[in-house]
Amino acid sequence: MADAVIDAVLARIDADIDESVERLFALLRIASISTDPDHARACAEAANWCADTLNGLGFVAGTRPTPGHPMVVGHRTDATAAGPHVLFYGHYDVQPVDPLELWHTDPFAPRLAEDEAGRKVIVARGAADDKGQLLTFVEACRAWIAVHGRLPVPVTILFEGEEESGSPSLVPFLEANAKELSHDVALICDTGMWDRETPAINSSLRGLVGEEIVITAASKDLHSGLFGGAARNPNHVLAKILADLHDENGHVRVPGFYDGVAETPAAIRAQWDSLGMTAETFLGGIGLKYPAGEGGRSVLEQVWARPTAEVNGMIGGYTGPGFKTVIPSRASAKVSFRLVGGQDPETIRAAFREFVAARVPGDCSVAFHAHGGSPGLSVDIDSPHMARSLKALSDEWPKPAVVIGSGGSIPIVGYFKDILGMDSLLIGFGHADDQIHSPNEKYDLASFHKGIRSWARVLAELAE
């Protein structure tokens, strides 16, 4: 694509930025808190605003009812569109605002402010999560259409209104509309940059298996004077099991745990190393110094690309004030495993249960309770969509775009993969200090402005 074509779009974005901000403010004024039934009307209003906006841009768009809040779906395929058909995803709903007294101004009265470093920021609930981010894509489309009368690639847009309340309608909706929504690649704008100069695409997400185990020994709580030394203490049984989970080098000892875990490609690992993130920096902010994970791997690799076992909770016996010399009847723990691509959640769950059962004495019993299971996901880092998106982002920002991982889970990526058969590119412009889910949420004006420019470039590159 000729430089002049994209340059004209970028110039239009720059000229139009104040109006873009005004449009974002209009959406931010709608208090679309999805988890609060009192705000159902605001959610419908936000959905209508999105559908109207898309229709105004020449999309064939509308709201779609669900048992909860409506979906917004829009399509625009211009005659000259080339390249992959993209499905863009964002969500128009927002988190609740409490504690309201910690907000400096009304969460639904958006305003431009300056942060401590003198940067311009947009302050409002949803500014970063996710109204500001989803509008970067819409405004990029607006500029393309305004300048050239067309979008370079076929575009379908899906906005959800229940992301902040567990997405109960999403899977049924995707299943019911798979044909309409299945295209070449999904673009998801709900993540962040590596730092303010370095854009990033998330290529891997860890999955999750949660298990609760309850060890029962004696039929009732015992006095440790009368029975201590003879009766089995389930706290001891549980502690041994949990201590056995990791070896001295931080490896998980559940048999077969690492089956299917691939080594991080050397090129990606080199990129991560080049980011200059030390253990001291990563852990210093939370009061720690020494990486606790597998020896010989960087902290970024530990959290982005390696599976883990974590004891999220454990309890047994008397835990109130003072002391009670009890041998409890029961002790329990909640254990979760972060998984990476190739590990099967149910295989891991079964292996863990076997691991535990083998460590429970013959006169004790163990009960298991499953708490969710989703596989890790990794997108094809060698795909042309990935390469083109990285180039587009690198053209826009001071430093080249990097492929990063995410230690957590983003369920939508799995749904798109499983239900729609599509890979996702996770591209977003948020920052760690955006205060999402907290009072005084903000979105850098630079994230919004250069985010719009970024999408304009991505659409151009994908059409090549």
Added chain:
Amino acid sequence: MADAVIDAVLARIDADIDESVERLFALLRIASISTDPDHARACAEAANWCADTLNGLGFVAGTRPTPGHPMVVGHRTDATAAGPHVLFYGHYDVQPVDPLELWHTDPFAPRLAEDEAGRKVIVARGAADDKGQLLTFVEACRAWIAVHGRLPVPVTILFEGEEESGSPSLVPFLEANAKELSHDVALICDTGMWDRETPAINSSLRGLVGEEIVITAASKDLHSGLFGGAARNPNHVLAKILADLHDENGHVRVPGFYDGVAETPAAIRAQWDSLGMTAETFLGGIGLKYPAGEGGRSVLEQVWARPTAEVNGMIGGYTGPGFKTVIPSRASAKVSFRLVGGQDPETIRAAFREFVAARVPGDCSVAFHAHGGSPGLSVDIDSPHMARSLKALSDEWPKPAVVIGSGGSIPIVGYFKDILGMDSLLIGFGHADDQIHSPNEKYDLASFHKGIRSWARVLAELAE
């Protein structure tokens, strides 16, 4: 002592048993609940009843004020008295009665009833703990005095009114009156028999050291997706420490833990073995099968004569309903050690703290909180008082008396040793089914009747 002398006392006891029960009923009608301020008057009334009773028997007796409920002290030394001067201890206060609705009859309206096996029992709060037991000694004295006009040994009696509420006045009272109360041997009637045919003397009591440890890792709770694999999880640190407490054979691994722990004398071990208590019987009642303590030792030795480490409580992270993928900032445990004679509580505490500190990573911290420390106690099983008491009990009951241990702690034994310089003989006639501290407390009529006879014989034997 000629058989005729003791036989006459025993005959008098048998003839007088109905009146003895009536006197016990009179004491049981006084609702001397020491922990309840509303019952302070009843406690004073019970103390007066005891002092009056002793005075009526020719003791020089009276109540002694304390900051709490009064002590009762009485002395009687007959001109012909020979042998050791004994200090008899019991307590006139009782536990609260709630839940009242579970009592079949008024807890302070004592009655004779039949248990399911057809045995006669005395039902009331305090019947076994400790009014019925303390009166066995008083009624034995009554019979001796009635028949022979004298007690065979010099006797001092100490009744406490705060045993069920932590004995706050006991230590200061013993210290202030050490000269008056220090004699040759203490007799304590607040324990039980081995079984309904076999009387028992407690020769060893385990001490106790309590420690609470709090491990702190990160400065705040972390998301296990964002930090899992890199950040130290204090649940893991704690589990490793607790798992390390015991080796595979049930031995405590704290360095120096067994210093000063003597092997149980072969004769005592043989006696315990002869009691026929199997692991199946001991553990079966609480739903367990396999002894958890040191390998190669009987369950009785494990609980009576061996020191232990028990995790009485542990907690860390999210323990509510459902699941939370948190890496907590802190995790804590309450750990207690049962000690046997020769182990020093503060040495054990220091060794444990060192053991824990050595297992805490350099970027985590640990805080310790002490919860009490008392040494184990063992009485001289070769003393003449022990031998004579065993003979007296063996003469009274169908089976020979046995020397047993107690897994728990009885603080008064330590106070008598430390403050008064006296060994104690723990002789009592309670049973495991007496429901002490519970609704429908009872005391076997046989315990009361043959308990009186037992003390009559013990006094006679001690005078030899």
